[in-house]
Amino acid sequence: MQLLSVIKSRKLTPEQLFMVSVLAVNGGNYLYNLILGRVLGPTQFADAAVLITFLLVLSFMAMTFQLVTAKFSVLFENAVFTNFIAKVYKQAFTVGVILGLLIIAFSSQLKALFNTSSSTMFVIFGCGVPLYFLMSVNRGAFQGKKAYKSLSITYQGEMLSRLIITLGLIFLFNIQSSAVIAIGIVLSFVFGMFPFKMKDLTLKKTKPLSLDYSKQIKxxxxxxxxxxxxxxxxxxxxxxxxxxxxxxxxxxxxxxxxxxxxxxxxxxxxxxxxxxxxxxxxxxxxxxxxxxxxxxxxxxxxxxxxxxxxxxxxxxxxxxxxxxxxxxxxxxxxxxxxxxxxxxxxxxxxxxxxxxxxxxxxxxxxxxxxxxxxxxxxxxxxxxxxxxxxxxxxxxxxxxxxxxxxxxxxxxxxxxxxxx
Known part of the structure; x- marks a missing residue:
């Protein structure tokens, strides 16, 4: 009881809270993969592993936008930051759409290349790609401003929703196909968007950044x-x-x-x-x-x-x-x-x-x-x-x-x- 009272009395810093959150998210992602490995068996898990690997590849690609947003969220303020974040959202969404369409268009070739049982999983996955890029810019803004509570929520929302939706579909409907895993992944992107500041995502034409700022960003x-x-x-x-x-x-x-x-x-x-x-x-x-x-x-x-x-x-x-x-x-x-x-x-x-x-x-x-x-x-x-x-x-x-x-x-x- 004394230990619990000490833990409660000690207020965690935002950085410490984020570290605890990341450990929880990694634990949840591990649980997700472990359950899939046990339920599907080695052969079917090989297909799931391809999708999970595609998700990791996507996360690294989108991380470019997240890190750029994080760095310049520290450096830019007020109107400059507003123009910058709106511009990055537009660019990230455009890249996401192009990449998603390419995955859908070459789904049959991807099936043959990686010896998967279906091309449908690549089509479903491609549909969620633009959303993932928007989610990464949103996270970059939280990261740069050190809003670690909001950043933690986005990661937890993505992890928990993917775990619950995927395993729910598998166990409730007894469906063990790669398409179900793809659906769970894509829907988790929706939950990973929250909290989201809609005002930063605008269709209006933004003011151009100065030449010096544009060069730094590029x-x-x-x-x-x-x-x-x-x-x-x-x-x-x-x-x-x-x-x-x-x-x-x-x-x-x-x-x-x-x-x-x-x-x-x-x-x-x-x-x-x-x-x-x-x-x-x-x-x-x-x-x-x-x-x-x-x-x-x-x-x-x-x-x-x-x-x-x-x-x-x-x-x-x-x-x-x-x-x-x-x-x-x-x-x-x-x-x-x-x-x-x-x-x-x-x-x-x-x-x-x-x-x-x-x-x-x-x-x-x-x-x-x-x-x-x-x-x-x-x-x-x-x-x-x-x-x-x-x-x-x-x-x-x-x-x-x-x-x-x-x-x-x-x-x-x-x-x-x-x-x-």
């Missing part, structure tokens, strides 16, 4: 878009390539491995959400920013070590509890996959830190190693174990190069200060 947008592309390659190419090269049963087994192993990356993402506005604000005020980086890198390093050691010590128990006996073949690879995602999660913090400071070299480094990972899997995929080994090689090299770049940057800054 440069950061292109830089962020390129980095999010590397995120797509690193995070999702392995699942899609495995689905292409292996049978559905093996692809389903690998999807379960990837889901468990990526927990460290999903935890790391909440620190990235807090990192960007904090670094941009400190830079705006002329203060040092490295201490923020060190704090979050330390958090991720500790979490990574704990997860890798847990996966190494109790792989079969983890697989049995989360997915069941039918996925037990993946137990020996669990800790290895966790190492790969841990290397990526830590290097990702460095990349987003420099992205916040408008430095592009780490972004290019991530792009190079993202392509390296994909090429290694394309040329070396005799077994699922070999696929995991290729990722460990690529991600370890990526982290080493990011650390070397950071050290060189610190040395350059010190030399510049000594000359002054």
């Amino acid at each position: 440069n950061f947008f292109l830089l962020t878009a390129f980095y999010e592309l590397t995120q797509i390659i690193i995070n999702n190419s392995d699942i899609l390539l495995v689905k292409h090269y292996f049978e559905s049963y093996e692809a389903g087994l690998y999807a379960s491995l990837a889901l468990i192993g990526r927990i460290v990356y999903f935890i790391a993402w909440m620190f990235v959400m807090l990192l960007l506005p904090a670094v941009v604000e400190l830079k705006k005020e002329g203060k040092e920013t490295a201490s923020v980086l060190f704090k979050y890198v330390g958090y991720i390093a500790v979490i990574s070590i704990v997860i890798v050691l847990t996966c190494l010590s109790f792989p079969e128990l983890i697989i049995k509890i989360l997915f069941g006996e039918q996925y037990i073949a993946m137990a020996p690879l669990l800790w290895k996959y966790a190492i790969a995602t841990s290397m990526f999660a830590i290097s990702n913090i460095f990349a987003y830190y420099y992205l916040s400071l408008d430095k592009y070299v780490p972004v290019i480094i991530s792009g190079v190693f993202g392509m390296l990972q994909m090429l290694l899997v394309i040329f070396f995929h005799e077994s699922l174990e070999q696929v995991v080994h290729m990722q460990i090689i690529a991600m370890t090299l990526l982290l080493i190069i990011q650390l070397v770049f950071f050290k060189l940057e610190i040395r350059t800054q010190k030399n510049a200060l000594s000359k002054d």
